Amino acid sequence: MGNKKILVVDDDPYILMSLEFLMQKNGYAVMVARNGKEAMELVEQAHPDLVLLDIMMPDVDGYAICRHIKTDPVLKDIIVVFLSAKTREKDIRKGLDLGAALYISKPFSTRDLMKQINSLVA
């Protein structure tokens, strides 16, 4: 099988840096987006297999991106995983209700994250 494509969306440069390294290390093709606009464009163009999605971003929030993906017939199979510092019950429920496969609270364990992603993409 070819390399699975993962899109990482976060506005924090350090998080992007670490996740990019991590995904590459695990053999995925990685794309990064620093805001909602970039994320949308990449989703349309590259059609990744999985999106790691932050919620609070300068322009469009992560929920909106997830909603866009899940309501588009072409995109709706893309797996969405939220990575967010918003840890309230209602924030998590909202994310899952929108069709995300997982909602992982920041800070997270990189090992756990990789395990989850591997099993989701497999």
Place this chain on the structure above:
Amino acid sequence: MNNWVTIGTAILYLGILSVIAWYAEKRKKMDRSLINNGYVYALSMAVYCTAWTYYGSVGRASTNGIEFLSIYLGPTIMCALFWPVLRKIIRISKTQRINSIADLVSTRYGKNFSIAVVVTICCVVGIIPYISLQLKAISASFDMLTNSSGSGPYSLLNDSTIYITLLLTLFIIFFGTRSVDASEKHEGLVAAIAFESVIKLVAFLAAGLVITYGIFDGIGDIFTQASVNETLRKVFVMDTESSYSSWVSMIFLSMMAIFFLPRQFQVNVVENLKENHLNKASWFFPLYLLVINIFVLPIALGGALMNPAGSVDPDMYVLSLPLSHGMEWLSLFIFIGGFSAATGMIIVETLALTTMISNNLALPILFSSSSIQDRRDGSPQTIILWVRRISIVLVLALSLLYDKLIAQQFSLVSIGLVSFAAVAQLAPAVLGGIYWKGASKNGAMAGLITGFLIWVFTLVVPSLASAGLVNDRFLNNGLFGQSWLRPYSLFGLDNFDPVSHSLFWSLLLNAAVFFITSIYSRKGLQETYQGEIFVDIFRQSAHSEGKLVWKGNASLNDLRSLLQNFLGGERADKLLNSYSTRHKIDLSNKKADPRLVSFTEKILSGVIGSASAHIMVSSVAKTEKLSIDEVINMLRESQQVIELNRELRRKSQELTKATQELTNVNRQLKEIDEVKDEFLYTVTHELRTPLTSIRALAEIVHDNPDMPVDKQQQFLGSVISETERLSHLITQVLNLERYESGRQKVHASTVNIGDLIRDVADSTSQLRQEKSLQLHIQMPDSMVLIECDKDLIRQVLYNLLSNAIKFTPPEGRIRITTRYNYDELQVWVCDSGKGIPIETRDLIFDKFFQARNQTLTKPEGSGLGLAICKRIIELHKGKIWAETSPEGGACFIFTLPSMKTFFLNG
């Protein structure tokens, strides 16, 4: 002008009135009253302006100058009393279903029959001349217009007055006796009257304008011509001493008239729909009086200038001037204006007098005679209506008779004043009755009779004598040859004019007899009760109607048939049912509830007057005599209940208020709680972000010993900078918490603000150089010393400056300016960035504003900097705010009060 055109126009005019009246009645039936507003009410009040105003004022002005105004000053003064006094009378009349001034007096003094009779006679005798005055005006204006005076022998068939009176009689019968309940509103009539008030005003103004600006060259021209005329010059000045007394007495008379003239009582009180219409009336009505009088003097002078020989009656100048200049159609319109002034008065006055005559004279006599009472089946409704109709005919016939026999010899105004003097006699009984519980029936009766007799002797008898109807010898010699009983100088008082003289004695003795008799006479049960009700009307609850005086037995059937007799079966049942439902009275009980007895009496008083109603109800209710003490106790009790209710209401209002306050406090607490939660959540969120990076980066370095060294270095370097960010954030949160809790003390010292700014600027030079930003610092030449906490203000300056650096694009400019403004120092930090949207200008000082508005801007920095600045400046009792700089960037300004500022010339 042609006789028939004139009569035809008058008939047409009455036709229009009828249509208006009919339409208003229709609207009333549809529950969409045409007259339910303050302006119509005020216009109907203007029925005060009769033919006397329309024609007579000019006549009076041409001989006595501005004295005519006194008649309008009185009502204007009284307008101030509309709210306190007239409202009280209206309230009383509404709750007691009073329908005439005679009824008011009678009800107040124990629903007494005889006093109602006296008042009625006073009014009828006093007012008939006044009505005939209107007829005289109509016929005089008619003759003037058709030029028929003196032409041909007099014959009844040729007398236009008779025809017009007949028409008016029909009109009043048709619209004035539609319902047996006289306390019901005559909306049709009121609408017609208001319309007439408009017509007479417009017509008079038209006459004034044409005479002043058409026939003459404006007001100035008239006055100039008049001032060179020897005889006219005297009208500009108040000449003799007696004219002062006549001013005073005319003002006083008209003050009384606006309240006590039967027609005024009718429109002011009986036809009043809402008490608060008085508010509008109290300025609109005087305004009307002012406007209608504007042209009186010009017309009077103009008339006198045109008719120096006195060939024309001055009362008719309004009509004669346009007529002599050939303006026929205008004259016809002016005639209609005068006609409307006269008919309005005749209609309302006749209606008012008729109600009095029927309810206070005829009906009590009819109903107390056993024959009619026993014959209950003989529909009293019909009887009442016919009594009223006959009374209308009677009143108008008497007026016509007076007109033909006596009135032709007097001017319009003098007849009017005689009537005014008659109704002024009611003042002590009415005003005393509504403000003094001690007023008694005997006092009122004695006072009224005294005043009335003196009025007859000093004004009426002399007028009869000069008309040749009685021997006039006693005019000069005094009654029985006693010189102190001369009608025009009673008790030797001879320096007043006849009206003032009559008014002085009649009212003085009337009031004196009223008070003295009241004090020394015993009062009956009913009048004591009514006295309490009248004087304390505003303290009575709206439903005090049920409060007895009837303690006897009455069978429900008797009451019911009594009501049915007068109101018809359907209406009676409806009233009884709605009353008993409202007061939860069981109608299946054979014995009537005492409240129903009172209710029946009150309803009947609206139909047949209080005195008759009392008689009727007494006939079916076998009363037990109540003692005065019982009545008073009952009244007191009801008042105590009202007081208690009021107290309860006050208490409950207080409770509601307290509850409301508690709810508010609770909500505030909750809000504070929510804010605190939100803050904590945001803080943890902000802490999680660097923590996430640190953990991820550290784990990666840890798990990948084989990663390139430069990558490792980069990751570890990032860990260190994120750790710094974390600790900075923690410090700021703690700082802010300290400022907000008030634990932060201000360690004030004298600071050279210039040095401080340069210091902070230096510490940011590295950051500025990275973006190639220019910094300009503008300061006064002198050294500014200010008392403040140096470290805290340094923090503020640092936060603002680093914000500016952060938000200014490379190569931009930053400017720091200090200004000294009276008692405060202002520091401006402006950048050339993109500025702050106006809607968020105040919000940016909130904690984590950026963080909570992520979709707007990404936090750069902790999101606490500005919040901290704000707290610090507030600790210094200064202000901080944001503006847009001239270049479009952001400006942050803070002020520090300079209690101790020193300027040292550098």
